[in-house]
Amino acid sequence: MSKPPPNSPKQRKRKPLLAPEAYLKGIREGDRVLLGQAITLVESHKPDHSERAREVVEACLPYSGRSIRLGITGSPGVGKSTFIEALGMYLIEKGHKVAVLAIDPSSKQSKGSILGDKTRMTRLSADPNAFIRPSPAGESLGGVARKTRETILLCEAAGYDVVIVETVGVGQSETAVHSMVDFFLLLLLPGAGDELQGIKRGIVEMADLLAVNKADGDRVSLAKEAQRSYRNALHLFPSKESGWNPPVCLCAALQSEGIPEIWEEVQKFQATTTQSGYFQQHRQEQAKYWLLEFIQEKLAQLFFENPAVKEQWTEVEHKVVSGEWSSIKGGEVLLKFLSL
């Protein structure tokens, strides 16, 4: 192996780990390089990295929580990046610091297909008050979700008071995002009749706000039609635990139109639910959910990393799938290898 050139990723990875306090200090002082390194630790699979990551997250915990966490989803082509750029720049002008994270389990292959290319948000990524981080690559949804949740805490400790979590609107990832954000925004395209196409109804049910994007020029009347039709559809849904009735807004992210109105709704939501106690209660339920998720993830990991389980898995799975064994027998045979 040849020696890597100076400043190559390889060499940077060899850097010794800093003390947890050093990461905390850097993060609190707004050092984006240290914040990025701490997130890399969170994303790492190396045991010493995980251990240090845990310490850094613990150290940041007292400074976390002071942001509004926004989930943003929508089908490919709906203009998510443009919308996030417009919203982000608007918020920065208002004095906020904005972090943008992504959940995209499919990035296993593409190594970060969404947000991977920062040039998609040119103004935002160049702004000192914005921090953009692509989805961790090569992860299961559970892994991506947990790591993103820890990254939120680090960003909050770094003073980002609006944290946006982006996801592609096509799978299970919305449920994961929903379990870590305060407010969930669904972006839609104008278009009559088939508005619901491609968007799972479960996602519409989760949304705290629906925004019909690209409502400009010739598309204004189409967008208004979509708005009406979504408003009608929302009437059919059961009312939300938060007591909040999701509005359907129009916007044209490319022209930055409709953004202030959407932000106003987010603030109204925050004010109402803070007063009712739902905001805090929802976060507490999320914390409990993540405790259980973490335990489940770790138990599964301990199980599947057990050498005997590893060795026997394929054979047992075959016996169960072929119907020779019941799933219970298969499970019990494997579980006996654990000395619990």
Next chain:
Amino acid sequence: MSKPPPNSPKQRKRKPLLAPEAYLKGIREGDRVLLGQAITLVESHKPDHSERAREVVEACLPYSGRSIRLGITGSPGVGKSTFIEALGMYLIEKGHKVAVLAIDPSSKQSKGSILGDKTRMTRLSADPNAFIRPSPAGESLGGVARKTRETILLCEAAGYDVVIVETVGVGQSETAVHSMVDFFLLLLLPGAGDELQGIKRGIVEMADLLAVNKADGDRVSLAKEAQRSYRNALHLFPSKESGWNPPVCLCAALQSEGIPEIWEEVQKFQATTTQSGYFQQHRQEQAKYWLLEFIQEKLAQLFFENPAVKEQWTEVEHKVVSGEWSSIKGGEVLLKFLSL
């Protein structure tokens, strides 16, 4: 404690367990009492019962699998019992043996709110070729689901060649049922405009057949309208992995109208998917799913039954929910009690 009167449930429970072969013999010979007792073992929480249940299920396994497994769901009031009675009687006339099971996690309180009252299916429950079993009470969804799946295997070994699993169309239980049946039928009410009300879109997406019930008298035109509107809605859904296009049928279960046509669709589905290989492949995927579910359930059980975890849980949960600890720290503290 006073001595229980003869034949009381208490006394019956004291009966010694039979050998696995005795249960198998009885089940294979169509002894419904022994089948019922074997199912009670499957539902029991006592360790010796669970152990014996596992042996009985294993013994039955070679004789299982030879049925069509139907899931039936629909909102309360849609006429599920009447439909199942009509379908069941029709199938028995055609020479089939029909088992009807239920998944209803809410029966925790009601001790079996659906199927609990066999008088709801008077003809079917009196028929020697039908076997009706209410949902196991006092169980989590995971528990109900696993036990129902094992009960399917026992019923198949007893020669029931149509197994119907009923569920209330209001929650997560449809996913569980979907993971154990070959064909999923959604019952709907006639009614214009609001047809989708109350039925989660996810459930519509799972369905292999939609049946608009109570399509009689004055309601025929309403039912036809609902049929049209559901047919249109189904066009918006992505095509199914099975290659099957779910039909929308009309029926009037009380008058036994439309039942043969629905059964014809079920048979068409079975023929097509058996030929394409999907039928068998789907069952294999289900077996794998249940293996993983069982392992996950048992791991969680081992964790939560650990005495140290039990003792510390409330305190750790409080620390995590209050934000003092991260969910990771909380999880790690608890996981250390396991000597894995």
